Amino acid sequence: MRTILKIFLLLFCVSSYAQTTIKGKITDNSGLPLPGANVIVLGTTSGTMTDFDGNYILTVSQTPPFTIQISSVGFETQTIEVTTNNQTIDITLKEGNELDEIVVSASRTPERIFESPVTVERFGLKEIKNTASADFYDGLENLKGVDVNTNSLTFKAINTRGFATFANTRFMQLVDGMDNSTPALNFPIGNLVGMTETDVQSVELLPGASSALYGANAFNGILFMTSKNPFDHQGISGYYKQGITSQEASGDNSYTDFGMRAAHKFSDKFAAKVNFAYLKGTDWAATSEVDRNDPSRSRSHYGYNGINVYGDEVSTNIRAASGLGIIPDVVVSRTGYNEKDLTDYNAESVKADWGLYYRPWADDFEIVYQGKVGTGSTIYQGTNRYNIDNFTQQQHKIELRNDNFFLRGYVVGDKAGDSYDMVFTGINILNAWKPHEQWFADYIETYAGIELMGNPLGLSEQQKHDAARAVAEQGRYQPGTPEFKAAFNRSINDPDLLTGSKFQDASKYYHTDANYNFSHLTDVADIQVGGSYRKYSLNSFGTIYTDYDGNIDYSEYGIYTQIQKNIDLSDNVELKLTGSARYDKSEFFDGFVSPRISAGFTINKNHNIRASAQTGFRNPTTQDLFIGLDAGVGILVGSAPDNLDRYVRDYDISTEGQGLGTPAMVTQTGAAAYNNSYSAASVQAFAASGNPALLETGNPEVVKPEKVSSLEVGYRGKLDKTIIDLSIYYNKYQDFISGENVVAPLYGTVGDNSLSIAALANGDYVGYQTYTNSEADVDSYGASIGISTKIFGDFDLSGNYTYAKQDFDQDAFPDFRTNFNTPEHKFKASFGNTDLFKNFGFNIAYRFSDDYYWQATFGDGLVPEFHTVDAQINLRVPSLKSTFKAGATNLLGDEYFTAFGTGFIGSQYYISWTINNL
Known part of the structure; x- marks a missing residue:
């Protein structure tokens, strides 16, 4: 008892x-x-x-x-x-204040943003809730020094400090430590398969080179998105947004976005969460009919090639094609289809993720499994314009971690779904209706007939071309007809670019990384060591890469260390020293060491002066190495050692060429672009003048890693209620990676002054875009300053200005393209009050961008300056645990664009209801 x-x-x-x-x-x-x-x-x-x-x-x-x-x-x-x-x-x-906020990105360890050794931008829960943008990801556009290039409604490319296209392989995006870039494309597709808004804990952005801690491709910066842990954030929350998008080209269209989060802590040892989000809208229609070769030409011109008109890329010199002296020596193009006839502009995103969190000893040691899957439809502009339809990406991660270490491994896989190339769709619908050779034959025959009859109607030159085109166009498939739809469906389901336009891919990469912080073991200094390993497995079924006979596998790894030391110099002055170095090795290239040193002085606890020097590097991407893609206007061929001879094509030789003793068919490999080519600019000069002395040898070197040396100084400080953050940087690049356009003759040896020149004159050549490194000196420099304060009591006012400039002599290297694509001047400001009166707040955001010149494989052109205003008002209803918001982006309705060839960005109007999002 x-x-x-x-x-x-x-x-x-x-x-x-x-x-x-x-x-x-x-x-x-x-x-x-x-x-x-x-x-x-x-x-x-x-x-x-x-x-x-x-x-x-x-x-x-x-x-x-x-x-x-x-x-x-x-x-x-x-x-x-x-x-x-x-x-x-x-x-x-x-x-x-914002200087007290904690960041982890700059040093891989928690520290006040005030003491960070380099520039860091943070977008926390407060900023997410108060953003005037349609969602948190769009709100990043208001951060200091950030460029956001709008590809489509659901695909926005983030970049800092210049040198980027939509295929932004210079900027990393990490979601809970996982690289969010697609295996096939090497860059993230915005937030299409990213995070759900109600699960975002914080967003940090690290501009500039960061290779010392994060390795290859942490070159222009990194975006870190961290989700909420279900041990700390429990319950059910959600949001619903409804509104319209308004654009002159596509009218007013419905916009819907909703998501939910459910998380529960079952005990002190186990917790779980699940997220889901869905977005549907209509994309910004791209409808430019401006001739990309000569903006002064109308669509009726015989050589017309519209920016957002596809199929008219097919062209030929009708005199050379006919061999008749009565035919004019001009280039005639086929009549293309407008982009709006080749896509439905459906913008859609469906994503879900889940996590299981286990703490076996109910302390800080945690075992985590996270899974993410997303699918959607968007528009992507690369070499051509692509309809990314039902694209799917998955990520699965297992991680062990506590306050002092982490060890994680994850896999990322994608599937292209029903995606297709809109340019090749237009080309191959035309070819399915009437083969290109027959169309030009009909055109030439009609024109020749008018000339042989002595032009009895007295037609002008333009009228003769109009008559020839009218005959050649008889029976053309018209958009909306059963014949057009059948040809369209055949094309987008056929992966052979000679007859179709389907985009295929099922690539993966496997990644593991680890970090250990010894600060709990010694007081001498904060010491970290870590490393990573990645294996790529490319599988495009031969439609993007030269993986015709199976997957292409290769790997890279890196190790790093960092030491930080705080030194009290006096009662009011503290010195923080940071030194780090990383060694990285790809199986194709020599290893590379990336060091970084920095010093930060904190004075009177309210002022911090920092300086850093670091190097970064960028390994050539999978496309730089293994692409083998005929993009219509040229062939993209990667320069990995075993890739050049894998790309093989057979070509018909012209009658003139056969008269020079060449065979009727010639086989050429991608190696010709690198060892038997002329520069494209010199070939154009030769074609215009007929002077072979203007020809220059191309033969670019195969690509190797790009390097950057970066210097930065900065200041952060608090003056009464005003926060100031200033940074100045200078970047010097070595072996700058970019594309170089060359022309490879189908016979003869470049520099032989006879046979290869005859090949050019006869049109027996192939245009290539190669991936190489420039001998040119490419530098860039810039500065940014952000100021935030309180006025009229508790009103928030902030503004920032960014200056960016490249230093590169384009005239000395006419074929080399840096793709700087960045305005020289940017200004952003916001004004608001979270509690204008009880439970009511508002925010207004303004952005200005200077004009700049856009360079990319799709086309080059001026992007005019633009001004935008976004605004929102919100009402909190505690009894319903809800926040209601009404907002608008581009409130003034002045449509603009951020890249050559994209649709104009209109306005968005929305109302939203967010519940229990704590």
Whole structure:
């Protein structure tokens, strides 16, 4: 009986021990509740969050006394001692400033953004909730120094410090530590398969070279997106947005976006979450009919080649094709189809992710499995314009971590779905209706007939071409007809670019990385070591890469270390020194060491001066190495050693060429672009003048890694209520990677001054875009400053200015393209108040971009300056745990574009309801 009584008393004590409960309310210094504030037992993972009214209830196994810590983004953290059970603890948190916010990206360890050794931009929960943009990802456009190029409604490419296209392989995007770039394309497709808004914990952006810690391709910067941990953020939350997009070209169209998050902590050891989001709208229609070769020409011109008209890329010199002297020596193009006839402009995104979180000892050691899958439809502009339809990407990660280390491994795979090339769709619909050779034959025959009859009607030159085109066009498939639809469907389901336009891919990459921080073992310095390994497995079925007979596999790895030391120089001056270095090796190239050193002086706790010097590098991408794609206007061929001879094509030789002793058919490999070619610019000069002395040898070197040396100085400081963040940088590039256009004759040797020149004159040549490194000196420099303050009491006012400039002599290297694609001047500002009156707030954001010249494989052209205004008002309803928002982007309705060839960006108007998003 005594034994039973002892057991009963023991169980009673344990039960009592497990029932310590405290409660209270957390408010800000104006008395408003703070939903989503964290309340944890200091030194443990036990904790809870405040609800929409700022209330919390915390039940723990500890017996008093113990200490709790209360924190909320944008407020100073407080600690309070709990002395009794059932204690009520109400806390007022003092509002902090952005310099107190914690970041991890700059040094791979938590630190105040104020003390970061390099420039860091942060977009936290407060900024996400108050953004005037349609969603959090679009809101990144308002950050200092950030460029966002709009490919389509659902695909926006983020970049910093210049040198980027939509295929932005210079900028990384990490989601919970996983690279979000697609295996096939080597770059992230915006947030199409990214994060759900209600699950975003924080966003950090690190501009500039970051290879010392993050390796290859951390070249222009990194975007870090971190999700909410279900141990800390529980419950069900969601949002719903409804509105319209308005564009002159496509009218007003419905826009819907909704998402939800569900998370639950089952015990102190196990928690889980699941997210889902869906977006549907109509893309910005690209409808430019301007002739890309000569803007002064109308669509009726015989050589017309419209920017967003496809099929008219097929052209020929009708005198050379006919051999008749009565035919004019001009280039005639086929009549193309408008882009709007080749796509439905459906913009759609469906994504889901889930996570299982296990803490076996109920402390900071955690085992995590995360899975992500996304599918959607968007428009992508690369060498051509692509309809990315039902594209799917998956990510799966297992990670072990605690406060001092992480070890993660993940796989990323994609499938192209029903994606297709709109340019080749137009070309092959035309060819299916009437083969190109027959169309030009009909054209030439009609024109010759008019001339042979002595032009009895006295037609002008233009009228003769109009008559020839009218005859050649008889029976043309018209958009919307059954014949057109059948030809369209055949093309987009055929992966052979000679007859179809389907985009195929099922590539993957496997990645593992690890990091260990020894700071808990020694007080001498903060020391970290880490490394990573990646294996690519390319599988485009021979439609993008030269993987005709199976997957292409290759790998790369890197190791790094970092040492940080804080030194108190005096009572008011602290010095923080950081040194890091990383060694990376790809199986195709020699290893490379990327060092970084930085120093930061903190003076009087309110002023920080920083300086850093670092190097970065960028390995050639999978496309730089293994692409083998006939893009119509030229062949893209990668320069990996075993890739050049894998790309093989047979070509018919002209009658003139056969007269020079050449065979009727010639086989040429991609190697010709690199060892038997002329520069494209010199071939154009030769064609215009007929002077062979103008020809210059091309023969670019095969591509190798690109390097950058970067210097940066900066200042962060607080002057009363005003925060200032200033940075200045200078980048010097070595072996700058870019495309070089060349022309390879189908017979003869470049420089033989006879046979190869005859090949050019007879049209027996192939145009290539090669991937190489420039001997040119390419430098860039710039500066940015951001200022934020409070005015009229509690109104938030901020503004930032960015200057960017490249230093490159284009005239000396006419075939070399840096693709700087960045305005020299940018200015952004915002004005708002989160509590204009009780539970009501607003925000207005303004952006200005200077004009700039866009260079990319699709085309080059001037992007005019533009101004945009976004605005939102919001109402919080605590009784419904909800926030209602009404907003508009590009409120002034002045349509603009950020890249040559894309659709004009119109306006978005929306209302949203967000519930329980703490």
